Amino acid sequence: EVQLVQSGAEVKKPGESLKISCKGSGYSFTTYWIGWVRQMPGKGLEWMGIIYPGDSDTRYSPSFQGQVTISADKSINTAYLQWSSLKASDTAIYYCARNRIQGATEQPFDSWGQGTLVTVSS
Amino acid sequence: EMVMTQSPATLSVSPGERATLSCRASQSVSSNLAWYQQKPGQPPRLLIYGASTRATGIPARFSGSGSGTEFTLTISSLQSEDFAVYYCQQYNNWPPRTFGQGTKVEI
Numbered sequence: 001e002v003q004l005v006q007s008g009a010e011v012k013k014p015g016e017s018l019k020i021s022c023k024g025s026g027y028s029f030t031t032y033w034i035g036w037v038r039q040m041p042g043k044g045l046e047w048m049g050i051i052y053p054g055d056s057d058t059r060y061s062p063s064f065q066g067q068v069t070i071s072a073d074k075s076i077n078t079a080y081l082q083w084s085s086l087k088a089s090d091t092a093i094y095y096c097a098r099n100r101i102q103g104a105t106e107q108p109f110d111s112w113g114q115g116t117l118v119t120v121s122s
Numbered sequence: 123e124m125v126m127t128q129s130p131a132t133l134s135v136s137p138g139e140r141a142t143l144s145c146r147a148s149q150s151v152s153s154n155l156a157w158y159q160q161k162p163g164q165p166p167r168l169l170i171y172g173a174s175t176r177a178t179g180i181p182a183r184f185s186g187s188g189s190g191t192e193f194t195l196t197i198s199s200l201q202s203e204d205f206a207v208y209y210c211q212q213y214n215n216w217p218p219r220t221f222g223q224g225t226k227v228e229i
Contacts, residue, residue, distance in 0.1 A: 035219075037166075045158075045166065045209055045221040061218035062123065095165050100177075106213050108156035110177060112165035 002026040004034075004096050004113035011119045012086050019082035020116045022096030029077040030054040033099040035109060036070060036081045040092045050099075051079060086120045093117050124148055124215050128208075128222035135227065141197040143225045145210035150190045154214035157186055157195045160224075161206045169208075170195065197227075205229060 007021040022034065035050035049060040053072040060070070072079045079096055094116050097109035125148040135141050145155065153173040158166035168177040170186035173193055183198040197204055210222040 044207075044224045045160075045211075047211070047216075047218040047221060049217065050219075059217045063218070097165075100168070100171060106154050106216075108158075108168055108171045108211060108213055108219075109166075110168045110171075112167070115165055 002098065002111045004098060004111055006094075006096060006113040006116045009117040009119070011121070013122055014087055014120055015085050016120075017082070017084050018086055018118065019080050020094060020118065022079045022081075022113050024077045024079070024098065027098075028102065030074045031102045033105065033107070034072070034079045035097050035099070036068075036079075037095045037097060037109075038064075038092045039095065039115075048081070048094075053077075053079065086118075088120050088122075090118060091120050123218070124151070124212055124220045126210055126212055126220050126222035128210055128225050130225060131223070132226045132228060134229070135200055136229065137200050137202055139200055141200055141204075141227055143195040143197075143208055143227070145188075145193040145195070145222050147191045147193075147212055149215070151212040151214035153189050154212060155186075155188070155193050156211045156213065157184075158209045158211065159204075159206045160209065166209065200227070 003025045030053045036048040038046040048064045051058045053074045096113040098111040099107040100110035127146045129144045155173045157170040160166040174186045207224045213219045
């Protein structure tokens, strides 16, 4: 069974750094693109970026380029999303999700993590 | 950047009725269009990919159609568990793989 298990909720202050994680299991972690999606409170889904753990090829949405860093550690089947300096507007649920087809780029997400709530407040 | 526009924003229907949701792309996405369902407190679930192919385990009452810039998700006979928010997403021209703003299906 494919599973993506995300790290727990975080409460941070503006200006702090943060790295959240997404651990994949039940499939070949290195051969499926994994992406991150933001959902601000009461709002819709926003595609942030995606990484291919096999070679760390990473693509970002222009809206998130330079604002976050996506990475992966294939030795422990884990993808990451990190911020160097959080803002209140980063408060949201962040989902990781896996592409439907191994190795393919033009694919939707067919498996999702449970989401990580990040709250940034002074 | 690609813009995906869903309509209506809210759809009020009764159980057993048919629901038709629309999604329009600002430029052609071929058939690289997916639909997701999201219920409160849950992650999205993939319903349809390739504009018209049901994902694994999705009931036959869900169907998708369209290509290019105009797409439709139809729920043939709404069940109580179908009341949720539905999102379309293009994955043809990326990054980013843009989502629509969502359609809430309510009673």
